[in-house]
Every structure is written in structure tokens, then in C-alpha cells.
Amino acid sequence: MAGKPERAGINRRGFLKSSLNTLSGLLIGGIGGLLFSRSSKKEMVWQIDPEICIQCERCAANCVLAHSAVKCVHSFSMCGYCDLCSGYLEPGARSRDTGAENQLCPTGALKRTFIENPYFEYTIDEKLCIGCGKCVKGCAAFGNGSLCLQVRHDRCLNCNECSIARSCPSQAWKRVPADRPYILRGDESASFERRMKRGDHG
Amino acid sequence: MGKRSSGNNRRESIHRRGPAAAGMLILFSLLLAAVLGYAQIQERFPKPDFQTDYTRPDLSTPLPRAQVWEYVDIAVLIAALVLASYFAHRLRSRRKIFWLMVFSLVYFGFIRQGCVCAVGAVQNVAYALFNTGYAIPLSVIAFFVLPLVFTLFYGRTFCAAVCPLGAAQDAVILKPVRLSSTTAGLLGMLPVIYLGLAVLFAATGTGFIICRYDPFIGFFRFGASFAMVLFGAAVLLLGTVVARPYCRFLCPLGVLLDWMSRLSKKHVKITPDTCSNCRLCEESCPFGAIHKPNPSAQSPDKQTELRRLAVLLVLLPVIMFGAGWAGSRLYVPLARQHPTVALSEEILLENGGKRAVMTDATRAFRASGKTADELFEEAGRIQQRFRTGGWLLGGFIGIVFVFKLIGLTILRRRPEYEIDAGACFSCGRCFSFCPYEQLRLGTITQKELEEMEREGKNGSGAGGTSPMENNQNG
Numbered sequence: 001m002a003g004k005p006e007r008a009g010i011n012r013r014g015f016l017k018s019s020l021n022t023l024s025g026l027l028i029g030g031i032g033g034l035l036f037s038r039s040s041k042k043e044m045v046w047q048i049d050p051e052i053c054i055q056c057e058r059c060a061a062n063c064v065l066a067h068s069a070v071k072c073v074h075s076f077s078m079c080g081y082c083d084l085c086s087g088y089l090e091p092g093a094r095s096r097d098t099g100a101e102n103q104l105c106p107t108g109a110l111k112r113t114f115i116e117n118p119y120f121e122y123t124i125d126e127k128l129c130i131g132c133g134k135c136v137k138g139c140a141a142f143g144n145g146s147l148c149l150q151v152r153h154d155r156c157l158n159c160n161e162c163s164i165a166r167s168c169p170s171q172a173w174k175r176v177p178a179d180r181p182y183i184l185r186g187d188e189s190a191s192f193e194r195r196m197k198r199g200d201h202g
Numbered sequence: 203m204g205k206r207s208s209g210n211n212r213r214e215s216i217h218r219r220g221p222a223a224a225g226m227l228i229l230f231s232l233l234l235a236a237v238l239g240y241a242q243i244q245e246r247f248p249k250p251d252f253q254t255d256y257t258r259p260d261l262s263t264p265l266p267r268a269q270v271w272e273y274v275d276i277a278v279l280i281a282a283l284v285l286a287s288y289f290a291h292r293l294r295s296r297r298k299i300f301w302l303m304v305f306s307l308v309y310f311g312f313i314r315q316g317c318v319c320a321v322g323a324v325q326n327v328a329y330a331l332f333n334t335g336y337a338i339p340l341s342v343i344a345f346f347v348l349p350l351v352f353t354l355f356y357g358r359t360f361c362a363a364v365c366p367l368g369a370a371q372d373a374v375i376l377k378p379v380r381l382s383s384t385t386a387g388l389l390g391m392l393p394v395i396y397l398g399l400a401v402l403f404a405a406t407g408t409g410f411i412i413c414r415y416d417p418f419i420g421f422f423r424f425g426a427s428f429a430m431v432l433f434g435a436a437v438l439l440l441g442t443v444v445a446r447p448y449c450r451f452l453c454p455l456g457v458l459l460d461w462m463s464r465l466s467k468k469h470v471k472i473t474p475d476t477c478s479n480c481r482l483c484e485e486s487c488p489f490g491a492i493h494k495p496n497p498s499a500q501s502p503d504k505q506t507e508l509r510r511l512a513v514l515l516v517l518l519p520v521i522m523f524g525a526g527w528a529g530s531r532l533y534v535p536l537a538r539q540h541p542t543v544a545l546s547e548e549i550l551l552e553n554g555g556k557r558a559v560m561t562d563a564t565r566a567f568r569a570s571g572k573t574a575d576e577l578f579e580e581a582g583r584i585q586q587r588f589r590t591g592g593w594l595l596g597g598f599i600g601i602v603f604v605f606k607l608i609g610l611t612i613l614r615r616r617p618e619y620e621i622d623a624g625a626c627f628s629c630g631r632c633f634s635f636c637p638y639e640q641l642r643l644g645t646i647t648q649k650e651l652e653e654m655e656r657e658g659k660n661g662s663g664a665g666g667t668s669p670m671e672n673n674q675n676g
């Protein structure tokens with residue numbers, strides 16, 4: 001065992017190692033710094049652009065959660081409060097009452113309440129809604145388009161790769177800043193904006 | 203407002219003719235809408251003028267979890283990394299590392315439900331580097347940078363006690379088998395390929411495959427697709443006999459951590475004292491990260507070694523370019539994974555009359571008002587990126603492969619039992635196997651130490667095979 005060359009070898013190795021160590025550190029620091037300069041202080045969250053969504057029903061099935069984080073939301077400001085709601089009633093429904101066989105919603109999540117003649121209010125029971133978008137489709141086809149699908153952020157886990165977004169055929173999903181996490185229609189959009197500015201997050 | 207008034211008329215006529223006719227009308231328009239793709243949003247009915255004092259309810263808009271939690275996560279990450287390094291280097295306490303690992307499993311796994319994790323963050327970083335439009339969140343940068351930096355200083359203490367994926371596998375190790383160095387080396391190429399693909403797919407905006415095939419997210423969330431749960435269960439089951447299979451043979455971040463760890467300023471040692479080659483620690487590492495001593499007499503002579511090295515260095519550019527070329531040839535199937543490219547191929551099929559029924563995707567595209575040419579152009583651009591990306595991917599895999607071969611040819615002389623800094627997770631299991639460690643801790647006396655050493659050397663200790671036979675395996 002020749003002691004000297006071995007030691008020289010170790011020193012060479014040691015030098016190489018420590019230079020590479022510094023180099024890697026600089027590289028990682030550089031990448032980190034570059035990204036930091038571009039970073040957003042805000043968290044980004046997923047949302048559906050309702051103008052692009054085609055209500056394909058994948059939102060109901062593809063969420064990693066057993067009960068999808070996507071639910072139907074109602075922009076009341078746009079609703080016609082129709083007696084004959086095409087989001088509520090099955091096409092060809094026999095009667096306009098609340099019988100399950102007449103309802104478009106498979107889970108009976110869309111609730112109909114009489115307001116005054118001839119108006120009815122439609123609200124969504126989020127515990128029941130599975131986010132299938134059947135009602136949304138019905139409303140868009142023949143109504144005012146006041147229903148739409150949205151990711152509900154009290155439920156969504158904000159997966160790094162949303163498994164619905166990945167399978168969305170219309171590519172309607174995008175990342176939006178966490179303090180503006182909904183894309184709404186009608187007056188609700190403006191009043192949501194106002195509320196956020198006020199810091200009222202009810 | 204022609205639209206509005208036609209809506210009015212329609213509504214009036216519906217009311218006159220009764221529900222049955224209305225139903226048919228709805229049915230008809232729904233069918234029409236389905237055929238056309240989707241219905242344009244238009245206000246067909248006027249907003250009602252309520253006579254009663256009814257007011258519209260507010261639409262609730264629950265917000266995502268508060269921003270501070272992002273900073274809490276970063277703080278917990280830093281604290282865990284500091285503690286892990288402290289436990290491994292200073293206290294050399296397997297038990298403390300274990301409990302920290304359990305904490306990380308609970309916090310990063312079950313409480314934070316596995317997102318965002320350091321492994322997945324690699325993709326966000328790649329995506330952000332190539333897509334200036336994407337504002338990467340601060341926490342994601344921290345989850346990428348901090349584990350790597352800590353590894354540059356202290357080795358893979360992140361793997362030992364911070365990573366929830368590692369923790370889940372570490373907890374199920376039962377009877378680990380030792381894989382031969384060739385098997386381990388070959389399987390070790392899988393993470394390299396996985397990393398390359400993940401970066402390529404992330405950089406091109408195709409998707410985050412690491413997240414898609416995360417083995418444990420289903421457990422962390424108590425629910426996932428069947429395939430995901432099955433994969434996770436398989437990893438855990440395999441993990442009882444092949445310790446940490448995901449970490450060693452799939453984890454893409456592991457590739458980077460391996461390199462950083464080899465270069466680390468400090469790395470845990472089996473014993474801070476001198477090794478007496480008692481062989482007691484030989485089988486203590488479930489991950490095969492302990493090299494056996496390799497007396498110089500056993501290795502082939504310098505000449506052969508140099509010759510092999512020269513051949514490999516000559517082969518390096520050849521293999522690199524070969525692999526790069528092969529990678530670039532794969533651009534068509536790779537690019538097809540991108541939703542835009544996949545869509546353009548479907549549109550092409552339909553326009554060419556090769557398929558009669560539209561898919562949801564093509565229907566949505568046709569309703570979007572974009573022209574097919576715009577789509578094809580974009581798809582072409584993406585394919586081009588994949589062609590370049592394929593070159594880089596292949597070249598990268600080629601280089602790593604050659605360097606792995608070089609690592610196998612050059613036998614470093616090791617006078618004593620030594621940790622492989624790249625493969626070691628700094629888990630601390632082997633520490634207590636060393637009798638000198640026990641002596642230092644005062645758990646055994648000098649006499650017991652000598653006794654233990656004698657037993658180990660006689661082969662009745664932890665190891666069964668003679669060290670001479672296994673030299674090359676180190």
C-alpha cells in the first residue's frame with residue numbers, strides 16, 4: 001500500500017467534491033432565486049372557467065375526493081325564477097312538481113321553493129350535489145345560464161395536479177390566485193369582487 | 203333586444219300550450235344543444251319583478267385555507283430538516299429520527315394530505331422555468347430548494363425523517379432482502395428515466411406525472427381511484443421485503459438527493475470512531491447502503507481499470523448521442539400525451555372523415571370558435587418542443603448510465619466498512635450495531651466489546667458470508 005499517492009488521490013477527490021458541492025449549491029440557489037423573482041406571494045388554486053366547461057360529467061367522477069369538490073353554484077341575479085326550469089325538470093317531465101322522477105338532478109340536490117306566482121327559487125344543497133353538471137347543461141340549453149360548476153374551496157384539497165383538470169375535455173381548468181378563487185356570472189361576480197376588497201369572506 | 207323578446211314569446215307560448223308540449227320543446231332544444239356541442243349562455247327570460255319583499259340570497263364563496271398556512275408549512279419543513287440533521291449527526295439517535303419521521307408522516311402526509319411535496323415540486327420548478335406565465339408559489343420553491351440544500355450539507359436527512367413518502371415505506375420494513383449491486387444499479391436507472399420524463403412533461407405543460415402516480419396520496423386522503431390504492435398497497439407490500447422500494451427505485455427527487463448527498467459537506471458515519479472491521483454492521487442497513495471493505499489486493503490492477511475507464515469515456519459521447527437520437531425519435535408518442543396534441547390528432551381524424559362520432563373534447567373544441575389551423579399550429583409547436591426535449595432526455599439518461607458504469611468499473615479501495623453516501627438515507631439504523639458506538643454510549647464494557655468483535659469476525663455475527671467472497675458486491 002503506497003501511502004503517498006493514495007493520500008494525493010484522496011485530496012484530489014476531496015477538492016473535486018467540495019468544488020462540486022459549491023457549484024451545486026450555487027446552481028440550486030440560482031434556480032431558487034430566479035423562481036423567487038417570478039414567484040407569486042399568493043397561493044394559486046384551481047377553478048373552472050364556466051364559459052369553457054361543457055358539463056361532460058367528469059367533474060362528478062374524477063375528483064380525488066369521494067365527494068367531488070366541484071359543485072353547482074347559482075348566480076341568482078341571472079335566474080329567471082322560472083316555473084318551468086330546464087335545469088330542474090327532466091326534459092319531457094310529466095308534471096312540474098317536485099317528484100323525483102321529474103327532476104334532472106340525479107341526487108335531488110337542486111331544491112325548488114315557491115316564492116310568489118309564478119316564480120320559484122332554486123337553491124343547491126351542496127351536501128347532495130355531486131357536481132355532475134346535468135342541471136347546468138339544462139339551464140344553459142334553455143334557461144338563462146345562471147347555474148354553473150365551480151370548485152368549492154372549502155372542500156378542494158388543491159392538488160398539485162388536479163385529477164379533474166387533467167381529464168377535462170374542454171381544458172376549462174386554470175389556476176387562479178387564492179384571493180380571487182371563483183369565476184362567477186352575473187352580478188354575483190361584481191359583488192364577490194366587492195366583498196373580497198372589503199375583506200368580508202362570508 | 204331581439205333575443206330577449208323571442209325568449210318572451212317562447213315562454214308565453216309554452217305557458218299556453220301546457221307542460222307536455224313544453225317538455226317536448228325542452229327535449230328538442232336539449233337534443234339540439236347536445237348536437238351543437240354546448241349551448242350559448244344567453245338570458246332568455248327576464249329577471250322577475252317580485253311583488254313580495256323577497257330578496258335574492260347571496261352566493262356563498264368559501265375561500266381556500268388561509269395564506270398563513272403556507273408559511274406554517276415552510277416553517278415546519280425547516281424545523282423538521284434542522285431536527286433531522288441534528289438527530290442524525292449530533293445525537294446519532296435512531297429513536298429520535300424515528301419519532302420525527304412519524305411526525306412528518308402525520309403532518310405532511312395525513313394532515314396536509316400530501317400536497318405539495320418536495321418530490322412533486324420538481325415538476326412545478328421545471329414548469330416555471332419554461333413557462334414564464336406561471337407564477338410559482340413561494341412554498342413550492344421552498345419545498346424544492348430546502349431539502350436539496352440540506353442534503354448538500356448533511357446528506358439525505360430529509361429522506362430519513364421529513365419526507366412523508368419515505369416515512370410510509372420506512373414504517374413497514376419487516377424482513378429486508380439484500381439486492382446484488384448489479385440489480386440495484388440497474389433498477390437505479392428507473393428513477394433517472396422517471397425524473398427525465400417528469401421534467402419533460404412538466405416543462406412542456408403536458409402534466410405532472412409524479413403526482414399522477416403518487417403511491418400514497420390515496421392513503422393520505424383516505425380515498426382515491428382504485429388503481430392508485432392498488433399501486434400504493436403494492437408498494438407497501440413489496441416494502442416489507444425490499445426496503446423503501448419507491449425511494450430507491452422510482453423516486454425522481456431521489457436522483458437529485460443522491461447526487462447532493464455524495465457531495466455533502468458532512469455525512470453520517472457508521473461510527474465516528476475507527477472501524478475495526480468486526481463485521482457487526484455488515485447487514486444492518488436494510489437499503490444495502492453499507493460498502494464492505496475492499497482490500498487493495500482484491501481489486502484488478504490499475505492498468506485494466508484505466509483501460510476500462512478510457513473505453514467508457516470514449517463511449518460516453520457515442521452513448522449520449524445515441525440515446526439522444528432515440529429520445530428525439532420518440533417525440534410523436536411522447537407529444538401525444540399533451541392534451542392539445544391529442545386533440546389535434548382527433549380533429550384531424552374527424553376532418554379526414556375517419557371517425558364519425560365526436561368526442562367530448564372535439565365537441566368542446568368545435569364549440570370554442572378556434573380554427574383547426576390554429577390548433578394544428580399550436581400542436582406543431584408543442585411537438586417541436588418534444589423533439590428538442592427528447593434529445594435532452596435521451597442525452598441525460600445516456601450520461602447518467604455511463605457514469606453509473608464508470609462507478610461500477612472503478613473500484614475504490616476501502617479499508618473499512620463505509621456508508622455509500624448516495625444511497626444512504628441517514629436513517630441511523632446502523633449506528634447502534636457498532637460496538638464502539640455502544641462503548642461510547644456506555645451500554646457495554648470494554649470486555650464485552652472485545653467479545654462482540656471476536657464473534658463478528660468469526661462470522662457468527664450479523665453477516666453470514668465471508669467478506670472476501672463479497673468484495674466485488676460492495
Ligand code: SF4
Binds near residue numbers: 054055058168
Ligand atoms: S371536466 Fe371540464 S368540461 Fe367536464 S364538467 Fe368538469 S369542467 Fe366541465
Ligand code: SF4
Binds near residue numbers: 071135
Ligand atoms: S344536477 Fe348535478 S351539478 Fe346539478 S345540482 Fe344535481 S348533482 Fe349538482
Ligand code: SF4
Binds near residue numbers: 063064065068156164
Ligand atoms: S384539486 Fe383535487 S380536490 Fe380539488 S377539484 Fe381537483 S381533484 Fe378535486
Ligand code: SF4
Binds near residue numbers: 627631
Ligand atoms: S444510516 Fe446506516 S442503516 Fe441507515 S441508510 Fe444509512 S447506511 Fe443504511
